[in-house]
Amino acid sequence: MAKLAFLGLGVMGYPMAGHLKSAGHEVTVYNRTAGKANKWVAEHGGNACATPREAVKGGDFVMACVGNDDDLRSVCLGEDGAFAGMAEGAIFVDHTTVSAAVTRELAEAARQAGLGYVDAPISGGQAGAENGQLSVMCGGDQGHFDRAAPVIDAYAKICRRLGDVGAGQMTKMCNQIAIAGLVQGLSEALAFAQKAGLDTDQVVEVISQGAAGSWQMANRHKTMAAGEFEHGFAVDWMRKDLAICLAAADEVGVSLPVTALVDQFYKEVQSMGGGRWDTSSLIARLTR
Incomplete structure (x- = not known):
């Protein structure tokens, strides 16, 4: 001890x-x-x-x-x-x-x-x-x-x-890059299902068993569809992380077009008053 x-x-x-x-x-x-x-x-x-x-x-x-x-x-x-x-x-x-x-x-x-x-x-x-x-x-x-x-x-x-020192932070950037695109994709899928008149629970039950399945889908689809965004990491903090990702990408010479776009989508969520909403709130800009 x-x-x-x-x-x-x-x-x-x-x-x-x-x-x-x-x-x-x-x-x-x-x-x-x-x-x-x-x-x-x-x-x-x-x-x-x-x-x-x-x-x-x-x-x-x-x-x-x-x-x-x-x-x-x-x-x-x-x-x-x-x-x-x-x-x-x-x-x-x-x-x-x-x-x-x-x-x-x-x-x-x-x-x-x-x-x-x-x-x-x-x-x-x-x-x-x-x-x-x-x-x-x-x-x-x-x-x-x-x-x-x-x-x-x-x-x-x-x-x-x-x-060596710094490798942990660079790996965390990989994590945030992956999450950004994943949450946007899930948001679009759920918004599409709602607009198409489908039952989102039934849709997720089916597609989560295939290649589209993810932790985010399994754990956040219900609250996303209900417009409840009080379950974790805040948009303000995500934008801080994505700024680090984009700066690091410039340093290593990598293009992150999806990450840059999703960062701007989170900026829209902030303008809606959602800075303290969790990161699943990307769906809010599609369903307002």
């Missing part, structure tokens, strides 16, 4: 930290809004601290799950940042979806401080975090990964190292 800190208690981090505590680890938490950290401690035990630096003191591992590049820098760097308080040899595991550029920047800062760094973005949504069934895609030194993986297993369905 390890002594560790968890930084960031949003819809993903809150249950992930809980799984670590349930697995027997000694967990200290930090959240920018202190009330949420105190609520977590009241529910799970452990300790809460006012700064990342305090939270990581004496820990073997530090897990982070925050919002974006700037949020990650703020919890890592500076006088009150995690790197200032971590002991030499401790490992920082970042579950935030951020750019590969900031990942490499912070990994180098960690190296200079004598720390390990694993980028480990996650997929599976809020339900996956709550059920401990996340897909974790990692980049970093093999030895650092080997040490961190048994801890990550507390909330992982699968945890794999894809290469």
Whole structure:
């Protein structure tokens, strides 16, 4: 069992930290809004601290799950940042979806401080975090990964190292690229079925058993058809991720025309007031 800190208690981090505590680890938490950290401690035990630096003191591992590049820098760097308080040899595991550029920047800062760094973005949504069934895609030194993986297993369905630092983030971009096109295709299929006067449940029952089947279809078709979009990853966050995808595509020289188009469709959803709706809300622009 390890002594560790968890930084960031949003819809993903809150249950992930809980799984670590349930697995027997000694967990200290930090959240920018202190009330949420105190609520977590009241529910799970452990300790809460006012700064990342305090939270990581004496820990073997530090897990982070925050919002974006700037949020990650703020919890890592500076006088009150995690790197200032971590002991030499401790490992920082970042579950935030951020750019590969900031990942490499912070990994180098960690190296200079004598720390390990694993980028480990996650997929599976809020339900996956709550059920401990996340897909974790990692980049970093093999030895650092080997040490961190048994801890990550507390909330992982699968945890794999894809290469050196940054490989995890690039793999997460593959994940978001695939999801963007898939959700748009499902949205169009359901909207078509509705307009054609078909029973969407019956349609999905049939086509889900063939090549069109997907997790999204199985788990979201009913709420999509009903116009209910309160089940996970928000459109605002998806647009943040797709911006990272498109920037990375320019860097590596790949064209992502479908991803770019779907990003604009999500922009339309935002203009409809759906920034906090989940990503299945693409159908809303087709059925309004």
